Structure formats: C-alpha cells, structure tokens
C-alpha cells in the first residue's frame with residue numbers, strides 16, 4: 443500500500459487543441475498542464491514521470507524551424523524543472539528509490555538525466571525506442587541509453603500498491619499506473635492513455651501513435667476498472683480536471 447500520493451505541477455505546454463481532440467479543426471492553441479506524481483512508500487519515495495527537459499526552460503522557441511513550430515510551445519520556467527519541483531517537497535533526485543516513466547515523450551521523461559543511478563521502469567517497447575535513439579516527440583534528454591532502466595512487459599506490480607498497466611497506442615510502450623493509497627484507495631492515473639476525460643469516456647480521438655491500439659487500451663482498462671472502481675481517474679492533460687486538482691501539500 444502506498445502511504446501518500448502527491449500531484450506536482452511541472453509547467454505547461456501550449457499545444458494545438460486538435461491534439462486533444464482530433465474532431466476539432468487545427469489552429470486553436472490551448473495551454474495544457476504537465477504533471478509528475480510523487481508516491482511515498484515505507485521504503486522511500488517513488489517518482490512517476492520527470493517532466494520537461496532543461497532545454498525547454500524559458501525557451502518557447504525550442505521548436506522553431508521544426509515541423510512542430512507553432513503547434514507545440516514549451517511554457518517552462520526554472521521552477522518547473524524536476525530538480526526544483528522535488529526541492530519544493532523536500533527531496534533531491536537521488537532520494538528517489540525508483541522512477542516510473544509512463545512513456546518517453548518530451549513532457550514525461552525530460553528530467554531523466556537527473557536520475558543516472560535510479561532504477562527507471564519502462565515498458566519493453568519504449569526501451570526499443572531508446573535503443574533506436576530517435577523519436578519525433580522526444581528530445582535527446584528523454585532517450586538516454588545509459589540510465590539504469592528496469593524493463594517490464596505487460597501489467598506488473600513492482601511495489602505493493604503500485605501497478606503498471608500496459609496501455610500502448612499513444613506511444614508504442616505506454617503504461618498507465620494504478621496506485622492504491624491508504625487514504626483514498628485505488629486511483630487510476632491514465633497518463634497519456636487518455637489526454638482528457640472525453641478521450642476516455644466519449645472516445646474522442648486524440649494524438650496517438652496507433653489509434654486502434656490506443657482505443658483497445660482504453661477499452662481494456664475501462665473493463666478492468668469496472669471491478670476495481672477507483673476513487674479517482676486522472677487524465678494526462680485534461681485542462682478542466684487539472685484546473686481543480688489539489689496539489690502538494692494535499693495528498694491522497
């Protein structure tokens with residue numbers, strides 16, 4: 443069982459709204475929240491995702507001259523970097539007993555260079571992307587080959603109360619996380635299996651690597667959750683849900 447689960451904001455991205463809902467015509471920019479999560483266990487703290495890379499700090503022009511120019515704009519300050527985010531809660535990166543990467547996109551694995559020795563849990567299919575060393579959505583910081591990866595495949599429970607659920611589709615080796623805490627019981631963190639509630643509940647199509655696979659993952663998890671009835675289902679980049687989410691020092 444997990445002692446405490448904290449929501450930690452880690453900056454924002456300005457993104458074309460159509461990435462969240464492909465039924466909307468492109469051209470409308472929205473500001474989406476970036477999250478990392480801290481899980482306090484008896485053995486020490488565990489971090490879920492590491493936010494955006496240092497190269498995004500005060501650098502809204504990062505994607506200038508690339509295919510993403512004008513479609514993705516980092517809105518990141520020094521305070522939003524994982525080292526600062528952890529410092530605010532009294533930790534440094536080396537205190538973490540483990541890091542979970544839901545996947546290796548720019549807003550989920552950007553702080554990985556600060557965890558050179560920490561076991562980093564990723565799915566096999568994401569590891570294959572690391573080995574290839576190229577991904578359009580991952581700056582180099584997200585694909586470092588020499589970190590201390592722990593490769594998993596499928597659903598697994600590496601720590602009591604922390605289940606990794608294989609949910610490919612948004613990325614080839616995406617994983618969602620089911621956390622069971624003392625205070626709140628089961629909490630599903632979909633991460634980018636579904637950017638928003640409407641992706642999950644209404645099937646609104648969003649930015650995916652393989653849309654059919656993404657739909658299958660959502661359907662599988664929905665079915666699994668019928669038996670679990672989580673108290674909270676939290677989506678990766680839902681603007682409305684994120685705006686009212688209670689963050690550190692509130693815990694769940």
Ligand SMILES: [Zn+2]
Pocket residue numbers: 545547550612634
């Ligand atoms: Zn992503």
